[in-house]
Amino acid sequence: MDPALAFLIAAQRSEIRALEQLRATSDLVRGMSEWVHRLQRERGASNLYLASRGQRFAAQRQQCVQDSEAVERAVRERHFSPAGDPSDTYGGLRLLSRIAQLLHALGELPALRQQIAQRALEPETATRAYSELVAAMLAVVFEAADTAVDPGVSRALVALFNFMQGKELAGQERAAGAAAFAASRFEPAVLQRLVHLVEAQDRCFQVFQEFAEPALRAMWGHVLAGPETGDVQAQRALLHGGGAARTSADAGDRWFEAATRRIDAMRLVEDSATSALVALCDARLVHARTDLADQTRLRASLPAACEGGRALAPVFGSAAPDLVAGAGLGPLLGRSVLDLVQAQAQRLQQMGDELNAAQSALRERKLVERAKGLLMTRRGLSEDAAYRLLRQTAMHQHRRLGEVAEAVLQMGPLIDGL
Amino acid sequence: MDPALAFLIAAQRSEIRALEQLRATSDLVRGMSEWVHRLQRERGASNLYLASRGQRFAAQRQQCVQDSEAVERAVRERHFSPAGDPSDTYGGLRLLSRIAQLLHALGELPALRQQIAQRALEPETATRAYSELVAAMLAVVFEAADTAVDPGVSRALVALFNFMQGKELAGQERAAGAAAFAASRFEPAVLQRLVHLVEAQDRCFQVFQEFAEPALRAMWGHVLAGPETGDVQAQRALLHGGGAARTSADAGDRWFEAATRRIDAMRLVEDSATSALVALCDARLVHARTDLADQTRLRASLPAACEGGRALAPVFGSAAPDLVAGAGLGPLLGRSVLDLVQAQAQRLQQMGDELNAAQSALRERKLVERAKGLLMTRRGLSEDAAYRLLRQTAMHQHRRLGEVAEAVLQMGPLIDGL
Numbered sequence: 100m101d102p103a104l105a106f107l108i109a110a111q112r113s114e115i116r117a118l119e120q121l122r123a124t125s126d127l128v129r130g131m132s133e134w135v136h137r138l139q140r141e142r143g144a145s146n147l148y149l150a151s152r153g154q155r156f157a158a159q160r161q162q163c164v165q166d167s168e169a170v171e172r173a174v175r176e177r178h179f180s181p182a183g184d185p186s187d188t189y190g191g192l193r194l195l196s197r198i199a200q201l202l203h204a205l206g207e208l209p210a211l212r213q214q215i216a217q218r219a220l221e222p223e224t225a226t227r228a229y230s231e232l233v234a235a236m237l238a239v240v241f242e243a244a245d246t247a248v249d250p251g252v253s254r255a256l257v258a259l260f261n262f263m264q265g266k267e268l269a270g271q272e273r274a275a276g277a278a279a280f281a282a283s284r285f286e287p288a289v290l291q292r293l294v295h296l297v298e299a300q301d302r303c304f305q306v307f308q309e310f311a312e313p314a315l316r317a318m319w320g321h322v323l324a325g326p327e328t329g330d331v332q333a334q335r336a337l338l339h340g341g342g343a344a345r346t347s348a349d350a351g352d353r354w355f356e357a358a359t360r361r362i363d364a365m366r367l368v369e370d371s372a373t374s375a376l377v378a379l380c381d382a383r384l385v386h387a388r389t390d391l392a393d394q395t396r397l398r399a400s401l402p403a404a405c406e407g408g409r410a411l412a413p414v415f416g417s418a419a420p421d422l423v424a425g426a427g428l429g430p431l432l433g434r435s436v437l438d439l440v441q442a443q444a445q446r447l448q449q450m451g452d453e454l455n456a457a458q459s460a461l462r463e464r465k466l467v468e469r470a471k472g473l474l475m476t477r478r479g480l481s482e483d484a485a486y487r488l489l490r491q492t493a494m495h496q497h498r499r500l501g502e503v504a505e506a507v508l509q510m511g512p513l514i515d516g517l
Numbered sequence: 518m519d520p521a522l523a524f525l526i527a528a529q530r531s532e533i534r535a536l537e538q539l540r541a542t543s544d545l546v547r548g549m550s551e552w553v554h555r556l557q558r559e560r561g562a563s564n565l566y567l568a569s570r571g572q573r574f575a576a577q578r579q580q581c582v583q584d585s586e587a588v589e590r591a592v593r594e595r596h597f598s599p600a601g602d603p604s605d606t607y608g609g610l611r612l613l614s615r616i617a618q619l620l621h622a623l624g625e626l627p628a629l630r631q632q633i634a635q636r637a638l639e640p641e642t643a644t645r646a647y648s649e650l651v652a653a654m655l656a657v658v659f660e661a662a663d664t665a666v667d668p669g670v671s672r673a674l675v676a677l678f679n680f681m682q683g684k685e686l687a688g689q690e691r692a693a694g695a696a697a698f699a700a701s702r703f704e705p706a707v708l709q710r711l712v713h714l715v716e717a718q719d720r721c722f723q724v725f726q727e728f729a730e731p732a733l734r735a736m737w738g739h740v741l742a743g744p745e746t747g748d749v750q751a752q753r754a755l756l757h758g759g760g761a762a763r764t765s766a767d768a769g770d771r772w773f774e775a776a777t778r779r780i781d782a783m784r785l786v787e788d789s790a791t792s793a794l795v796a797l798c799d800a801r802l803v804h805a806r807t808d809l810a811d812q813t814r815l816r817a818s819l820p821a822a823c824e825g826g827r828a829l830a831p832v833f834g835s836a837a838p839d840l841v842a843g844a845g846l847g848p849l850l851g852r853s854v855l856d857l858v859q860a861q862a863q864r865l866q867q868m869g870d871e872l873n874a875a876q877s878a879l880r881e882r883k884l885v886e887r888a889k890g891l892l893m894t895r896r897g898l899s900e901d902a903a904y905r906l907l908r909q910t911a912m913h914q915h916r917r918l919g920e921v922a923e924a925v926l927q928m929g930p931l932i933d934g935l
Contacts, residue, residue, distance in 0.1 A: 199521045
């Protein structure tokens with residue numbers, strides 16, 4: 100066989116293997132999306148249960164726990180119990196490690212539920228524990244997005260990851276607001292945190308809109324223009340506005356219900372996004388397999404005479420494509436191999452460009468998260484304050500947030516004297 | 518088994534597989550380095566043969582061809598004839614595609630040699646043809662560097678790629694200078710191209726020094742301070758200085774010999790670099806396999822009682838590490854899994870940071886190459902002029918070359934009106 104063709108076919112096979120792993124990963128992401136949604140509800144109900152000193156939401160909380168457990172069993176069975184080596188199913192060291200970290204963190208969930216049932220935790224502690232678990236799940240989705248080899252799938256995953264992150268921040272807003280209503284505590288620090296959660300959500304949904312397909316963008320546009328968003332905005336105004344309404348007996352319930360309706364509407368968008376993602380992987384796989392079948396046909400038709408790698412005549416010093424007629428290889432077939440090589444090279448170039456765009460969005464997020472962490476550790480800032488410092492620096496210096504974050508990280512050892 | 522541990526082990530296995538592919542790729546890069554060196558000599562000899570109208574270097578050229586062919590046979594047998602699917606040996610769509618492109622381009626080499634033997638080509642055309650082949654080889658090395666998953670190996674490959682690129686530019690300088698001496702043609706355009714080749718070499722060796730290990734940097738420092746470099750600088754001065762000396766009968770020979778001694782000295786550095794690269798892959802593999810063996814031992818010692826993923830007790834709401842003692846799992850073993858998960862997470866974080874540094878050097882090069890290409894196509898600039906335009910813009914705007922290149926590429930459709 101022409102060795103060039105053999106390596107082209109191997110390249111195609113390697114792509115198919117990567118797409119198969121991406122298909123499995125996307126399916127896992129779909130499972131994660133459902134599971135995160137359940138844990139978010141459980142977090143909200145647990146919060147209300149603890150904040151009301153066990154007076155309310157006891158039954159709802161138990162129902163939420165049961166729902167979460169059912170999804171956990173399904174996800175574990177479907178995604179975390181591969182028949183063979185998990186590294187055949189999922190691609191990449193980082194994704195596998197993130198899954199290991201998540202599975203490890205999940206070991207703590209039963210005891211967390213027990214402590215909540217016994218009311219042995221503060222609401223804030225319980226919320227933080229759930230949020231850490233959700234963060235571990237989102238980290239899996241992040242790695243899935245970062246390892247995607249196909250630009251279309253990569254864009255879809257970046258959009259989805261940002262949407263899930265935005266929805267998680269909405270969940271945190273629901274929990275924090277519910278706790279505030281339930282305990283009738285509306286200190287500036289609490290209100291400030293709620294403002295920060297709203298801003299952070301907006302940024303996530305902006306990135307989502309940048310990378311999502313038009314159909315999903317339109318779907319999200321309907322939510323933004325619909326009553327789900329309007330009701331939440333009214334509740335936010337109430338919470339910040341003061342007055343007797345916010346301390347009424349059922350103010351917390353109304354907040355929770357409005358926030359839940361909005362989050363459920365997000366869940367529908369997310370559900371479409373995950374289904375579209377899996378369908379996209381399937382489509383890419385069909386396409387890649389068809390390409391491979393074509394090349395295998397081509398290879399089968401190559402005469403034995405062109406063994407040895409000198410199948411193609413020279414094109415040096417001549418622009419005439421007719422010259423591409425090798426010893427023992429018809430001009431048509433010669434052209435075909437040349438076309439394949441060139442088409443592949445061009446496709447890789449385009450793929451690289453598009454992948455870069457999606458991946459730089461992820462890189463920026465990674466840099467900002469790490470710079471925030473550094474500022475929090477070294478300078479004792481809160482997460483909000485660290486983020487505000489980064490954003491203000493970027494605005495003053497007319498630089499991108501990612502650039503400022505990178506500079507902060509490079510200055511790491513000097514940061515104490517900032 | 519604890520599913521977290523199962524996924525950790527899978528992550529390790531996935532890393533070992535990636536390192537095995539990196540080992541094969543590094544071995545291929547070593548072969549390429551030798552082969553490129555032979556083709557560079559063949560290019561130089563062919564150039565002198567053609568420029569002297571077949572009067573000189575006929576025997577040397579034939580010897581060079583035989584040497585090249587011997588290396589080609591060895592490389593093809595060792596690296597391009599894998600027993601099974603090549604995508605088991607080499608990782609990644611892009612690397613495999615680059616190899617396919619190279620193998621395709623190599624089909625043109627026998628005819629090129631024939632045309633040179635018959636003196637049916639201009640020296641410049643022959644040099645360009647060889648240079649395109651070498652570029653296809655360097656593209657393979659570039660992809661190898663870009664796909665490396667280990668920061669140490671990645672740095673070594675980035676250093677090596679830049680060194681090989683610098684050596685190739687030195688080879689182009691040797692060929693261009695030899696042709697000028699042989700034909701006694703020293704027009705400004707020729708001299709300008711030689712200056713550009715020297716500048717471009719310097720940039721490559723700077724990046725090499727940024728990424729290479731101290732031992733290799735020291736070795737290269739000796740070459741820079743040694744007679745090989747001094748002689749070439751004297752020859753360059755002669756070539757640019759004018760006068761009778763540069764048109765003497767054996768001026769071209771002296772140029773060629775001095776340039777060859779320098780390139781041969783580079784070859785020694787490169788040889789050390791490729792050997793160190795392969796040794797580094799071996800060391801990483803030993804390390805990763807030892808880690809895996811440790812974890813397999815750990816797994817074997819896990820009692821059956823901790824099946825089901827709830828092996829680790831909660832750490833929420835408590836800072837005491839003693840709490841990490843799961844049902845049926847001794848505290849020591851519980852700690853071990855936790856340690857493994859945390860160590861892995863930390864290592865990945867570090868790896869990511871270091872890989873980013875190496876990969877951004879490659880990304881910048883990729884961007885600059887593509888922006889140059891765009892300017893050459895759309896604005897009809899020469900390669901030198903395109904590069905100078907990018908560099909001047911970067912200097913005037915106080916921006917990095919890569920940023921300017923990115924901006925040029927983003928403006929792609931508007932570039933005609935630049």
